[in-house]
Amino acid sequence: MALLKAKPKPKETHPMTATTTATTDPSDLLDLAGLLTDEELALRDRVRSFVDERIRPNIAEWYEGAIFPTEIVREMGELGLLGMHLQGYGCPGRSAVEYGLAALELEAGDSGLRTFVSVQGSLAMSAIHKFGSEEQKNRYLPGMAKGEIIGCFGLTEPTAGSDPASMATTATRNADGSWTLNGAKRWIGLASIADIAVIWAATDDGIRGFLVPTDTPGFTATPIEQKLSMRASIQCDIDLENVELPAEAVLPEVTGLKGPFSCLNEARYGIMWGAMGAARDSFEVALDYAQNRLQFDKPLTAYQITQEKLVNMALEIQKGTLLAIQTGRLKDAGTLEPVQISVGKLNNCREAIAICREARTMLGGNGITLEYSPLRHANNLESVRTYEGTDEVHTLILGRHITGEQAFR
Known part of the structure; x- marks a missing residue:
């Protein structure tokens, strides 16, 4: 399978405010942004700006208070984030890669906010869109796309x-x-x-x-x-x-577990992107902290062990993002197989939680506070890693594909 290519560049915020190129964005060593079209980059940047403006300033308070901010639901609808990969019935009709990029940027803010978009669009709306009657689709999907119906x-x-x-x-x-x-x-x-x-x-x-x-x-x-x-x-x-x-x-167009499983695969696809958002944010926070934290008269980034940690994080973020882009291209081409979604869900969740935990170690005692995101991301990823198929389930899916042997029972 050849990796499908597209076009140029973008911009970053938190905590680095520079255009994303291989030389200015340490989390994009291979210039993976160059694999994205101008339209994909524009969509990504709009969602990134939304996260910077509406989620980052408030997420510590929301997380500590166990608050889901219902006031941003319709804002997400206006931004075209709800059911964004679905066609017709008032849905945005964006590509799989665009949906993935949106999931990545949302989870760089917080997994819980990306999860809302996933439950609304990839699960509830997808079920109605795939298996509902025309009356059901027309009754619910337009309002759900706007955030008027949850x-x-x-x-x-x-x-x-x-x-x-x-x-x-x-x-x-x-x-x-x-x-x-x-x-x-x-x-x-x-x-x-x-x-x-x-x-x-x-x-x-x-x-x-x-x-x-x-x-x-x-x-x-x-x-x-x-x-x-x-x-x-x-x-x-x-x-x-x-x-x-x-x-x-009743949803008239499906009987059996293939119905809910097809919706779960939509959600799993978004998760493989979202997990890399949490990982990237944790990497950026740890890098910024290490550059400005002096120990023994020099910044933490001047120490070999710090550089090794940052390099290992950056490599896994690059690999996971590349995996997500390729999976998205396959999905847009209509050739994606469910087992390939398991590759991304298993790998990216597993690597993301390791990155977030490693980033927390670089923050010392300050890392256990909500002033910094890595431990919050790591805690969230305990849920992300579990729902829509645990590591063990996806391992067995892949094991069955590789060996031809069913090991679930």
Whole structure:
């Protein structure tokens, strides 16, 4: 597979304010920005500016207070970040690479804010766009793209995370064609502020998706509190007790796990980009700190061990970003395979969390405060590394592909 190429340059903020070239941006040693088109760079810079203006000045307060800033939801819609890779129905219709770049820049601000965009667009909106009726698409997608309607995606259960085939949530078809849902979901992003929930449930015909207005009697969403990760985000428990739905609530175009899995792959794709945003931000913060922190009469950057740490970080950021760009080009070409998404999700999350932890060590005791981002990023990445498939799950997916042997059971 040849790496597809495009065009020139950009600009950086936090804490380096220079154009991104191989000589002025230490995190882009290979000038990977040169692989991007002018349109892709412009989109990236718009999202970067949004992060600089709206997220960076506030994220420490949001994170410490466990606040999800609902006031920026419609701003994200106006910027074209919601369902941005989807075509029609009021959606932005941007490329996979553009969506990836947006995810990278958002997660350089905070994983929780990128997660909102992922849950809204890659999960809830994708499910409706892929498998909904025309009436469902026209009813929900335009408002979701604007941020006027918030969605959530209910797959994971208290006892079924990596094994969704064992889900206990059921949907029973009634004599008049209506449905009754019973069960529970856990770790469902946005559920307590969502207007519409995509709920996956076992039926006599297999697993089906249902559109459940969150004000339906019997639907209860409770935020999970006392989290050590994703504090500027919302994850919930959902209880479904005799939730009555009309016949037209079902997503008509899919039966079985291929439905939710195809949506998870959309989210996993964004994650491989986003993780590199958290890694890049941590690298930049550590570099800036080390350049200005004097120990034994010289800056930390003058010491060999500091330089080794920075070099190792930069190399992994370059490799992970290159992986993401190539994966995006394959996706835009329509040739991307699910196993290739597992490569990016596994590698980039694993390397990003190592980079963020290493960056924290360079900050000494100051690194455990919210004045600096690396430990916050590392804590968030504990969640990112877990959701949409753990390291172990993606390892087994890749192992099956390489060996031909199924090792899940």
